[in-house]
Structures are given as structure tokens and as C-alpha cells.
Amino acid sequence: MNTIDTARADRLYALLPTVHRMRDADQGYPLKALLHVIAEQVNVVEDDIAQLYDNWFIETAQDWAVPYIGDLVGHVPLAEAGLPADAPACENPRVLVPRREVANAIRNRRAKGTLALLEQLAQDVAGWPARAVEFFKLLVRDQNINHLYLERHRLVDLREMDALDQLGGPFEAIAHSVDLRRIDSHRGTGLFNIPSVGVYAWRLLSLPVTDTPACCIEEAGPHCFTFSVLGQDAPLFVAPQPETDPSHIAEELNLPAAIRRHAFDANPGAFYGEELSLSIRAEGWAGAPGSAIVPLAQIVPADLSGWTYVPRANQVAVDPVLGRIAFPPSQLPRKGVRVSYRYGQPSAIGGGEYERPLLAPAGPYKLYRVGEGDQFEFHRIADALAQWQKDQPDDAVIELGSSAVFVEPLSVTLADGQSLQLRAAQRTRPVLRLIDWQTDLPDALTITLGERSRISLDGLLVTGRPLRVQGRSDGYASADVCGARVVIRHCTLVPGWGIDCNCEPRRPAEPSLEMNGLRATISVEHSIVGTIRVSEDQVGLDPIPLNISDSIVDATGHDMQAIGGPGDGIAHVMLTVSDTTVFGIVDVHAITLAENCIFTGCVNVARRQIGCMRFCYVPCRCRTPRRYRCQPDEAIADVRRRITDADPLHAEILSEQLRLRPQFTSERYGTPGYAQLGIHCAAEIVRGADDDSEMGVYHDLFQPQRAANLRARLAQFTPAGMHVGLLFAN
Structure with missing residues (x-):
């Protein structure tokens, strides 16, 4: 509680005569505690009265008051x-x-x-x-x-x-x-x-990436780069310019549209610049003065398909449709290339330079700031972790303060009762690029938990290797003494470890999140993750809770396992999932609750007697708990009520199953319309949630109601x- 809140809570006590406060102090402040409780309720009433004035104005009114203001002006x-x-x-x-x-x-x-x-x-x-x-x-x-x-x-x-x-x-x-x-x-x-x-x-958002390293495509040549740090071809989007005239009809520069080659060629100055849609910084390059961006006069719009175009000396070729950059082969950037650009995405999930709530520990905590520049006390995550292990605080936050790429081996071990949050600062998108550092050992980002310890990853993009969370090597005596917790918020664990130029996964069979010998509660929120693999060797223990909400779980194929155990076995977890799209097969011990979700692969549970699935799409012939208002079950039941003859009934059921299969704009991570329902998707899926919104990860956008x-x-x-x-x- 800060100083202002403390003063408000104790203001009734401050009104008492000094003699009563002295007597109260002698008895251990019982009167102060009583007046503190009364003051809390007084503050609630006072704040509510103060808010009544703000509720008179549409700009400051609370959400519940907006319909009443609308009624005053005839809004129906x-x-x-x-x-x-x-x-x-x-x-x-x-x-x-x-x-x-x-x-x-x-x-x-x-x-x-x-x-x-x-x-x-x-x-x-x-x-x-x-x-x-x-x-x-x-x-x-x-x-x-x-x-x-x-x-x-x-x-x-x-x-x-x-x-x-x-x-x-x-x-x-x-x-x-x-x-x-x-x-x-x-x-x-x-x-x-x-x-x-x-x-x-335009339903896609135009989200920024600021001053981040470009990706050198070495197989194409040392002069070839992509704007995306993952190396895939991704169209660049416009940073929309506001319209100054109310009667003006929107043009390309006023909308979050993908940049066309012809538009960029006709007027590159409208798109390229420090505060515009894209910019390139190549410090020390022959054509760029100092650390400034490459001058507009040296930017050449080009079609870089196949990397066949070679720019002339002191020129840089840019392809906005593929998101590619080409330097002259004789003038390579010696100190790296940094770019700022915009990419398209249906919603703000998976980490990025968008506004998101930062959840700090409840009590006092130690903050370690990591980033590029003199304003940060650490320039490497490993240095911050070393200082954290030396200090051994009960609660700590390691904050990454820039959209940089961190290439370093990382391993975190938490003591009993210790908590650590590894998070991105507001308006940043740091990337953890895990590479093959060791020949005889795995190079995953490894987190080892103790009893009642807590780890949180927030706003990060992890590529190259998986995230591995494990328990201590000595194990736990029982499930009820653990109390550990793992939270993954607004993160991207790249499906398949990485993607190529066509957004195809590099290692489609490998998991992005591994949990080994773990007795903890796992939560995945507003994130994009690949396959989740759970290894649990302790027989007789209760399944661990796995909670997924507002996320995408992508196995990179409908016939591949999205959630499961080693060797395509069953994951020993109690799954609770909501507002989530799952590309792949789910094999778990039990499902406590699944609602407003899309499962493109089969769902198989070991215990069908517990739990419920409601308002979900689940393929037929799956072993699930009881289902309520799920598709295509509802459509098939309707067909059975209408048709009684066997042959036409079978044909109609097959037709309904095909019609209701979810259709997506794209099923590949790295493309602008990733996991977005297609415009020809069945209405039972588009408005199949419990509140008539769409099933899947973008449920909370309420796009059917808005349309x-x-x-x-x-x-x-x-x-x-x-x-x-x-x-x-x-």
C-alpha cells in the first residue's frame, strides 16, 4: 500500500484526540484496526459518489453508464x-x-x-x-x-x-x-x-516492431535479409495516417493495409522514414551516415522473389510484399542491420509492442533491468540471472527493456518458495534465440522449480529450442506439498522451433513446451505455443493442472499431437481450456472444462466420467467427456431428426461434417491471418460460442456482433x- 492509500485508510483514526490514540497504542492499536475497516467502506462510498459526476459525460463514464447516456440522445x-x-x-x-x-x-x-x-x-x-x-x-x-x-x-x-x-x-x-x-x-x-x-x-491490426535486428538469410547470400527476425517472408503493413478532414475518403495511407510494390515504388517517401511504416538502420554501411537510417534516396523498391535482383552500389533494395532487403554484394553491412516495420495480426496475443497489463508480485520485489544502452544495469540475461542467484531475493523481476535478440544459453533454478518473473517491458518485443551451444547436452531454456516456487514468462518470443520446465531431481514426496506454479502470458513459443521463408516449421515433430517430472499448476494465457509434451514418471500421483485460455496450441499438423506425453502417449494432466484454437491431437488424462474452443484434431481422454465440453468444435469419433451444444454433434442430431432413411441419412451426415469443418485464413504461424476464421466458415462455428461469438482464440473480439x-x-x-x-x- 502506498503512502496516499495509507493516509486515506487511517484518516478517521487521525481525527481522534491524541489521548485516545495514546491509550490505543498502549493496547496494541485495536481501535486503529477497527477504524481502518470502517474507513475502507467510507472510501468506497466516497469514490462511488465522486464517480457519479464523471458518469454524466460520455468520455469519462463507466461502461455500465454508456447505454443510459445513449438513451438520452435517442440511441437504440x-x-x-x-x-x-x-x-x-x-x-x-x-x-x-x-x-x-x-x-x-x-x-x-x-x-x-x-x-x-x-x-x-x-x-x-x-x-x-x-x-x-x-x-x-x-x-x-x-x-x-x-x-x-x-x-x-x-x-x-x-x-x-x-x-x-x-x-x-x-x-x-x-x-x-x-x-x-x-x-x-x-x-x-x-x-x-x-x-x-x-x-x-480491415480486421487485421497493424502492429509495430521497433529497432530490432533483421535476419540474414545466409543460404541466399550474406547480402540478403528479411525484416522478420524469424526469417520468413511476411508482408509489411502501413502505419495508418490520421485523416484531417471529416469528409475525406480513406486512402491506402490511412488504413492498416499491406504495402503494395507499385504503391511503394510510386511514392516511397510516404512509407519509408523514422516515424513511418518502415525504416532500415545499417550502422557503418557505406551508404548510411553514422547511426542514422539509410537515406530515402538510396532505397530502391524491387521484387526480390528468388533473390535474383542485385542492387547497385550505394543502394538498398526493399520488397514490401515479401518483407525482404538486399544490399549490394560488394557493400555488406559490417555492424548488423536493424529495422522498424509493421506486421499484420488479427489480435494482440503472443507478445509484441502492444499495451498489455503487467502483473508484478504482490509484495516488495527486486527488479533487474536488461537491455541495450547505458540506462540498463545489465546487457545480458545471464548476467542478471547471476546477480539474482547471488542476491537470492524471495520475489524478483527480470525485465527486458528493448526489442533486442538475446542469444545466450539460459538456465534458471528456483529455491523453495522463491518467485521469478522474466518479462518484457511495456511496448517491447524481446526475442530469446536458443541455438546449439553444447554438443553433448540439450540447449533448451531450462527452468527447475522447487516447492511452492513460481515462475512467470511474460511478453517473450522464444525460438530455436523449446522451453523445458522440470522439477527437482530429488522429486517431491506428494502432490499436495508442491504448490508450484508456471505462468506463460503473452508469449510465443514458436511452433516447430522455427519457420522457413514459406512459414513452414523447421522441426514440426518437436515440442515447444516440455514439462518433465513436474508437480505444479501450468497456465498459458494469450499466447502462441507449439506442441505441449508432459512427461510424468511418478505413478499414483494426481494429474497436474494445465490451464489454457485465449491462446493457440499449434502442432503444425492436424494429425500431429498438440498436447500429449512421450511417444504420442497420454499427458498426465487435468486440462482446463477456454477460448482457444488447437491445431492437432489432444491426448490427456482428463478435461475438467473446455468451452468456446476449436479442436482440429481428435480429442482423447483417459477418464470420460469427469468434466464437460461445451460450445466447442470437436471432430467425430473422439473419446471425450460429455459434450453440450458442440459441433458437429448439434448439426448431426438435427439431420437425424429430419431424415430417417439410412442411405440419404449417411450422405447428409458426411455433407454436414464437411461443411462444418473450420476454415481458416491461414494455419501457419508467421502469416498475417494466422488462425483467423475464413469468410466462408460455417455460421455454426462463427457464432457457435455460448454468447453467439465465434469459437476459438479470437472469441473475445466479438466480431459477429460487431459485424x-x-x-x-x-x-x-x-x-x-x-x-x-x-x-x-x-
Whole structure:
């Protein structure tokens, strides 16, 4: 408790006469303890009264008060969001009644019928950046001699490469013949019609990586680099620029879109720079002065597919589509290459330079700061660990303060009752790159726990080798004396240890998280991990708890084991999993609870009598605990109620199983749409969770509710006679 909180808690006691406080001190402060409890409740009431004033304003009101303010300005929540009927009205007010929509309600009514308003609604209602397009402007039509539009009445010019590059997207300018289908039809969507207006929404986030080492692709050449430190080809994204005019229609620079080669070639200065979408720093390189970034004049947009393009002297070739860099072979950077760029991801999980809550130990703790620069007391994690082992504090935090790559062998051993948190500082993404240091020993990041010890990894990216957590070599006498805990938050343990340029795993059969002889509670939250392998040799002990939430467990294949024991055996764990996508097979002792999850491989448990699976996708013919409202069980039961003949029943069941199989934008880690449900995924999966949101890791984004709300609002604010459609750009 800080000084201010202590003063507030003891303020009633401070009002007592000195004589009473002296007598209370002689008796061990019983009166002070009583008044401390009373003061806590007084503070609660006082804070609530103070908050009432803030609840009068939309900017400072609490979430529960937003619907009431909206009611004052005539804002009506929409039923199209689709929450279950028995859900309370304010279960998720941020989704049902967006704060920005209430704040702009009057302004939106005044601007009804304008194109820019549709873009503003997408941001206010759904939180998606958007671009509105009037498709009648792209139709081929007869010309009026007084108002000529020559570009709308001609064949496609094959020399206009930039226009061809944007064909079929939200920025295209090539004329089309008319399409009589409605843009908002559920049978078949047609875009190019006179009354059609489209709102393209960008669902992927454009997340930054600042001043981090690039990856040298030595097999292609010492002059070849990728922006991604993992070495894969990944498109670079735009750092969106704010729009200054409310009537302005969003352009590429205003949206979190992938950077096109032609756009980068036409105007590289709009993307390259210190505060822009990307920059390259090669200290000591022939063409770069000092430690400044490579000058814009020496950046050459290029297609680096196959690494066939070779830049000239004093030039650096950049391919934004593949995320590649090429230096002249005769002018190699001698002191390394550091880059800043943006990448696309559906949500802020797995660690990165995004805002996340930092969970510090409850009591006093020792802080060790590691990073590059004189402001840090340690420059290597091993040095901080050595000092920590020397000090032996009960609670400690080792904080990595920069988006650097740490290449060093690491091993942590905790004493009984000791706790350690290895975390990234806010707005950083440090990388632990584990390499083959020792010939005759494994090189994993090894953590050895004692009784009641606690280890937490927060905001880290681990590649090259697995994370191995183990108990002491002497073992534990029983499960109830351990009390140890392992927490993995906002981390990425790269599936398959690493990925190649095509995002294929380098070691697909190897686990990313190993637990050996461990008696502890394991928690994985908001993380991306590869295969989890549990080795438990002590017979007769209770299974260890394994809790996974808001995460991705990726075995790199549907027929490979995602959670299990050695030799594809059963993991001796009690699994509790929620809002998670699992690519692969799950073999565990028991499942306590699984809800709102997607399992692409089979789920097999040893004990079916305990636990429950609810609102999940689980393939047929799996050995699971009892299932409630799971798919494809619900769809198959519906088919059996409708059809009684054996032959058509069997064919319909197979058809339903195929239709309900989850479809993803991408199933490979390192791609922008990783684990995102595809736009053609079955509605039973997209709205199959217990609150009508989507199953899987992105459940808490509430994208079905946001899309339903946005479609309804767009229909309300579209001019009469026009049809508006919501289109997803990514």
C-alpha cells in the first residue's frame, strides 16, 4: 500500500484526540484496526459518489453508464448483435453500445447520406478502419458530351500496372459492366450496380516492431535479409495516417493495409522514414551516415522473389510484399542491420509492442533491468540471472527493456518458495534465440522449480529450442506439498522451433513446451505455443493442472499431437481450456472444462466420467467427456431428426461434417491471418460460442456482433434507394 492509500485508510483514526490514540497504542492499536475497516467502506462510498459526476459525460463514464447516456440522445441498441435471450443487457456493453457511436450520435444524424459517414460508422460501431466505395462510379456507361469520363468507356489499359494491381480490391479504378445482383443479398453478392455502396473493413491490426535486428538469410547470400527476425517472408503493413478532414475518403495511407510494390515504388517517401511504416538502420554501411537510417534516396523498391535482383552500389533494395532487403554484394553491412516495420495480426496475443497489463508480485520485489544502452544495469540475461542467484531475493523481476535478440544459453533454478518473473517491458518485443551451444547436452531454456516456487514468462518470443520446465531431481514426496506454479502470458513459443521463408516449421515433430517430472499448476494465457509434451514418471500421483485460455496450441499438423506425453502417449494432466484454437491431437488424462474452443484434431481422454465440453468444435469419433451444444454433434442430431432413411441419412451426415469443418485464413504461424476464421466458415462455428461469438482464440473480439451491429447501422444511414454491403478487406 502506498503512502496516499495509507493516509486515506487511517484518516478517521487521525481525527481522534491524541489521548485516545495514546491509550490505543498502549493496547496494541485495536481501535486503529477497527477504524481502518470502517474507513475502507467510507472510501468506497466516497469514490462511488465522486464517480457519479464523471458518469454524466460520455468520455469519462463507466461502461455500465454508456447505454443510459445513449438513451438520452435517442440511441437504440440493436438486436442484430445476437446475444442469447437470457444474457443480461449489459453483459458486454462495449460491443452492444459502443462508446464512440453514442458520442457521435447527433453528428451522425446530421451527416446522414454522406459517404464519409459510412466510414465513420465502421470505426465507431465496430472499431474497424474502413473505406466506402460508390460502385456506380466504376460502371461503363454512355457519355454526355458536356461531362466526359473517358476512363469509364474504354478497354483495360494493360500498361497501367498500378490500376491492374488494385483490380478486385477496395481501391480499384477500372470500369466494369453492370452486375444486377444486390450487394446485400445473402444468395449471391453483386458489387457493380447503380444503387450499390460497399464498405471495406480491415480486421487485421497493424502492429509495430521497433529497432530490432533483421535476419540474414545466409543460404541466399550474406547480402540478403528479411525484416522478420524469424526469417520468413511476411508482408509489411502501413502505419495508418490520421485523416484531417471529416469528409475525406480513406486512402491506402490511412488504413492498416499491406504495402503494395507499385504503391511503394510510386511514392516511397510516404512509407519509408523514422516515424513511418518502415525504416532500415545499417550502422557503418557505406551508404548510411553514422547511426542514422539509410537515406530515402538510396532505397530502391524491387521484387526480390528468388533473390535474383542485385542492387547497385550505394543502394538498398526493399520488397514490401515479401518483407525482404538486399544490399549490394560488394557493400555488406559490417555492424548488423536493424529495422522498424509493421506486421499484420488479427489480435494482440503472443507478445509484441502492444499495451498489455503487467502483473508484478504482490509484495516488495527486486527488479533487474536488461537491455541495450547505458540506462540498463545489465546487457545480458545471464548476467542478471547471476546477480539474482547471488542476491537470492524471495520475489524478483527480470525485465527486458528493448526489442533486442538475446542469444545466450539460459538456465534458471528456483529455491523453495522463491518467485521469478522474466518479462518484457511495456511496448517491447524481446526475442530469446536458443541455438546449439553444447554438443553433448540439450540447449533448451531450462527452468527447475522447487516447492511452492513460481515462475512467470511474460511478453517473450522464444525460438530455436523449446522451453523445458522440470522439477527437482530429488522429486517431491506428494502432490499436495508442491504448490508450484508456471505462468506463460503473452508469449510465443514458436511452433516447430522455427519457420522457413514459406512459414513452414523447421522441426514440426518437436515440442515447444516440455514439462518433465513436474508437480505444479501450468497456465498459458494469450499466447502462441507449439506442441505441449508432459512427461510424468511418478505413478499414483494426481494429474497436474494445465490451464489454457485465449491462446493457440499449434502442432503444425492436424494429425500431429498438440498436447500429449512421450511417444504420442497420454499427458498426465487435468486440462482446463477456454477460448482457444488447437491445431492437432489432444491426448490427456482428463478435461475438467473446455468451452468456446476449436479442436482440429481428435480429442482423447483417459477418464470420460469427469468434466464437460461445451460450445466447442470437436471432430467425430473422439473419446471425450460429455459434450453440450458442440459441433458437429448439434448439426448431426438435427439431420437425424429430419431424415430417417439410412442411405440419404449417411450422405447428409458426411455433407454436414464437411461443411462444418473450420476454415481458416491461414494455419501457419508467421502469416498475417494466422488462425483467423475464413469468410466462408460455417455460421455454426462463427457464432457457435455460448454468447453467439465465434469459437476459438479470437472469441473475445466479438466480431459477429460487431459485424451485425455495423450492417444494421449502415442500413439506417444509407440514402433511400441505395443498398450497402459490408466487405472484409482482410
